Amino acid sequence: MNTLQExxxxxxxxxxxxxxxxxxxxxxxxxxxxxxxxxxIFLGIALPQVSSTGIAFALALHILAGHDxxxxxxxxxxxxxxxxxxxxxxxxxxxxxxxxxxxxLVEGRLGTLYVVATALSVLMLAKCPQAERGWLNLLKGELVxxxxxxxxxxxxxxxxxxxxxxxxxxILLLVSYDRExxxxxxxxxxxxxxxxxxLLGTTISVSVLSVGPMIAFGFLIxxxxxxxxxxxxxxxxxxxxxxxxxxxxxxxxxxxxxxDLPVGPTDISFLAAIYLVTVIxxxx
Amino acid sequence: xxxxxxxxxxxxxxxxxxxxxxxxANLSFDLGLHSFHAILGANGSxxxxxxxxxxxxxxxxxxxxxxxxxxxxxxxxxxxxxLDPLFLFTGxxxxxxxxxxxxxxxxxxxxxDTEKLEQLLKTLEATEFAHHPFTELSGGQKQxxxxxxxxxxxxxxxxLDEPTAGLDPSAANSLFALLSELHRNRQATILMVxxxxxxxxxxxxxxxxxxxxxxxNGKVTELASPERVGELFGIALQ
Numbered sequence: 001m002n003t004l005q006e007x008x009x010x011x012x013x014x015x016x017x018x019x020x021x022x023x024x025x026x027x028x029x030x031x032x033x034x035x036x037x038x039x040x041i042f043l044g045i046a047l048p049q050v051s052s053t054g055i056a057f058a059l060a061l062h063i064l065a066g067h068d069x070x071x072x073x074x075x076x077x078x079x080x081x082x083x084x085x086x087x088x089x090x091x092x093x094x095x096x097x098x099x100x101x102x103x104x105l106v107e108g109r110l111g112t113l114y115v116v117a118t119a120l121s122v123l124m125l126a127k128c129p130q131a132e133r134g135w136l137n138l139l140k141g142e143l144v145x146x147x148x149x150x151x152x153x154x155x156x157x158x159x160x161x162x163x164x165x166x167x168x169x170x171i172l173l174l175v176s177y178d179r180e181x182x183x184x185x186x187x188x189x190x191x192x193x194x195x196x197x198x199l200l201g202t203t204i205s206v207s208v209l210s211v212g213p214m215i216a217f218g219f220l221i222x223x224x225x226x227x228x229x230x231x232x233x234x235x236x237x238x239x240x241x242x243x244x245x246x247x248x249x250x251x252x253x254x255x256x257x258x259x260d261l262p263v264g265p266t267d268i269s270f271l272a273a274i275y276l277v278t279v280i281x282x283x284x
Numbered sequence: 285x286x287x288x289x290x291x292x293x294x295x296x297x298x299x300x301x302x303x304x305x306x307x308x309a310n311l312s313f314d315l316g317l318h319s320f321h322a323i324l325g326a327n328g329s330x331x332x333x334x335x336x337x338x339x340x341x342x343x344x345x346x347x348x349x350x351x352x353x354x355x356x357x358x359x360x361x362x363x364x365x366x367l368d369p370l371f372l373f374t375g376x377x378x379x380x381x382x383x384x385x386x387x388x389x390x391x392x393x394x395x396x397d398t399e400k401l402e403q404l405l406k407t408l409e410a411t412e413f414a415h416h417p418f419t420e421l422s423g424g425q426k427q428x429x430x431x432x433x434x435x436x437x438x439x440x441x442x443x444l445d446e447p448t449a450g451l452d453p454s455a456a457n458s459l460f461a462l463l464s465e466l467h468r469n470r471q472a473t474i475l476m477v478x479x480x481x482x483x484x485x486x487x488x489x490x491x492x493x494x495x496x497x498x499x500x501n502g503k504v505t506e507l508a509s510p511e512r513v514g515e516l517f518g519i520a521l522q
Contacts, residue, residue, distance in 0.1 A: 037370050167389040174384050177371050180341045184358040185385035185437065232417065234372050 003258040008250075016146040018253055020154050020210040021263070025219055025249030027158045029227070029241035030165065031203050032220035034196055036228065038176050042110035043095070044220040047088055047204045048213035049117040052138060054087025055080045055209065056121040059131035064124065076134075077150060077209075085205040092197035099193065138212040146210055157206045161199050172196050173234070215264040219245050222271040229278040244274060289316030291352055292440060292473050293338070298347035300330060300337040306345050307333045308494065313501045315441075315475065317352075320467040322484045323477045324508060325494035331477045332363075332445055334494065338475065339443050351440065359439030363446050364426045369419040375429040376414040379405065382436025397436065404432040408462065424455030431462070435472075442466070444476040448483065456480060460487040481508055 007018055035044045057064075058079040091113065098109060125132035165172070175182045175192040182189055207216035227240035252267030259266075293315040301307040307330035315321060323331045336342045338349055339360050359382070367378075383397040393401075405411045410428040413421055418429065427447050434442055444463070448456035460480075464487040466472045475492075478484055484491065484504055491507045493500040500507055 037368070039368075039370070170384060170387065173371075174381055177373070178362065178367060178381070180336070180339070180362055180366075181360055181381060181433075183341050184339050184360040187385075228370070228372075231372055233374060234377065237372055 004250075004254050007254060007257055014145055014257075016148060016151040017210070017263075018250070019151055020146050021249040021253055021267070022246050023154055023158055024207045024211055024216070025223075025245035025247070025267075026242050027161060027245075028203055028207055028216065028219040029223035029245040030238060031161070031200050033224045033227075033237060033241055034172065034176055035200075035220060036224040040106070040110075041221055042107055042114070043200075045217045046110040046114040046117070047091060047200060048208050048216040048220075049114050049121075050091040051084045051088045051201075051205050051208040051216070052135070052213045053117040053121045053124075054083035054085070054205070055138065056083075056124045056131070056135050057087065058083030059135060060124040060128045063128045063131075077147070081153065081205070081209055084209050085202070088201040088205045089198065092201045093194070096190065096194045096197055099190075138208070139214065150210065154206045154210060157202050161203055164195065164199055168192075168195065211267075212264050215267050218264075218268040218271055219249070222268070222275055223248070226271070226275045226278050229275075229282045229284050244271070248274065289319060291315065292317040292319070292356075294348075294350045294352070295338075296348050296350070298337070298349060299345040300333045300342065301345055302333070302342075308497055308499065309346075311347070311499045313492065313499060315473070318467070318471045318473055319490055320464070320472075320474045320488055321476070321490045321492055322488040322504065322508075323475065323492045323494060324479075324481070324484065329494040330497075331494050334492075334499075335443055335445055335475065335477050338441075353440050356441065357437050357439040359434030359437045359442040361427070361430045361434045361442070361444040361447055363449060364423065364430060365450070367418070371418075373418050374415055375410065375418050375421055375425070376401070376405070378418045379410075379414065379429050379432040379436060382433040385437060401432065401436055404435050408432050422455070423451045424459060427451070427459055428462070431466075435466075440473060442472050442474045444474070444478075446477050446479065448478060448480050456483060460484075463487065481513065484508055 006012055007014070009015070012018065032044060035041055059076065061079065095109065095113075098104070099106075121135065125135055171182070171187060172192055172195065174185075175187060175189045176196075179189045182192070204216055204220070207219065211219075223241040223244040224237070226244055227237050231237040231240050248267055248271045252270045253263055255261065255270065256263040256266035291314040295314070296312050298311040299306040299309040300311075311334070323335060325331050333342065337344055339358050341360075379401055380393060383393050383401070386397065387393060402411070405414050408428045408431060410425065410432055413425050414429065418426065421429065431442075431444075431447075447463075448459055451459065460483040463474060463476065467474050476488070485508055488504050491502065491504045493507045506512065
């Protein structure tokens with residue numbers, strides 16, 4: 001209990017990391033619901049990987065440009081954020097265009113994207129050991145000290161995401177559920193797909209930057225899958241997914257800090273334990 | 285279309301299909317306002333493709349579909365199996381989607397839409413089960429909810445894609461009776477894809493018969509008589 005009080009204290013050194021984790025835990029599952037319901041779970045694993053490639057690109061930019069030391073004044077974190085966001089947004093737009101053309105298998109595209117993103121990250125960081133270490137830590141879900149600026153950036157991104165969801169969530173659900181009906185109502189599914197992908201891209205970018213791709217994927221997918229086993233309405237599904245994510249972020253952080261474990265894998269293991277319990281005790 | 289009937293849709297030189305291959309080509313016909321048509325034909329003959337093109341879901345490969353009203357509303361009832369059971373909507377929530385075309389961003393449905401929805405559920409005898417999860421409803425109950433959803437759009441034209449597929453005979457009969465009642469009492473213009481010839485003969489006055497890439501338009505009593513069906517399929521019917 002003392003550990004919990006410590007990490008929730010405003011004087012806690014890593015408090016911004018805790019707050020960001022909780023925000024990621026609360027918001028990511030809401031977007032993840034769309035992936036689960038649309039049966040696009042692979043997208044949830046491919047996009048965080050692309051996002052981390054953007055981070056790798058930002059970290060290795062000076063090496064790629066032929067310099068030994070960083071050539072820009074912007075902080076590493078800001079560069080990483082820009083890299084993460086731009087790579088993810090380009091990926092979602094390319095995926096949306098390919099979706100429109102409707103050629104090839106969706107799973108094939110996403111699987112290829114995932115493996116190419118991983119390979120490119122490794123290649124870009126091959127000549128930059130320091131950046132590679134930071135990137136691998138992110139990949140492993142190690143605890144990252146985040147600044148107040150990171151917390152504010154994450155909060156602003158999530159406020160935008162939540163506002164768009166509040167305003168247009170109903171249409172996003174309709175387009176996900178019954179595209180043909182949406183067309184007869186004058187809605188353009190491809191435009192709304194793009195809106196959803198942009199929301200996903202933004203959420204994933206800020207999540208990957210603070211908690212790494214593994215935990216970003218975990219928070220996107222596992223809470224909705226767990227909630228889907230116990231919820232009996234869409235409202236419950238959204239509420240429970242978000243609660244499970246937020247609660248797991250706090251409890252995972254607490255366990256990791258107490259036992260000196262990496263936060264990411266601890267969070268995911270905790271989420272998996274909840275999921276397992278629902279699998280055992282529910283019928284759906 | 286009978287000469288005294290006012291047209292709702294003019295279809296001219298319409299070709300429909302997927303990719304570059306037309307399933308049906310050079311179709312020209314009119315659909316009258318307040319008419320009730322069944323689209324009949326063999327499996328794979330292009331019935332659903334034609335319906336989806338009229339609904340605006342598929343783009344015509346050639347030709348035009350012109351409505352005589354300024355803002356034509358389409359009430360579309362899809363094949364109910366096309367709706368993914370992963371979504372945890374109640375029947376009422378599915379029906380509410382009919383008002384989404386008018387809903388303001390971030391707002392709940394307008395009071396008038398809520399009242400209209402309740403009225404429709406009552407008319408369709410769906411109030412009792414509307415609060416149940418949509419996926420747990422029977423086939424007939426699902427169709428009533430989907431028809432309520434389509435009617436909530438305030439449609440000029442109600443389009444239904446095989447509404448009785450998979451229903452038991454009693455539920456199928458009751459659904460045809462309901463559609464006939466909507467046509468008669470609410471003056472609804474209805475176009476429906478169906479395989480059910482017996483019920484079509486009983487309840488639907490007009491038919492579009494899709495056969496070998498051509499379309500025959502006429503009265504059900506003429507087009508769907510056992511003798512004519514036998515001729516069209518080249519078989520003798522008992």
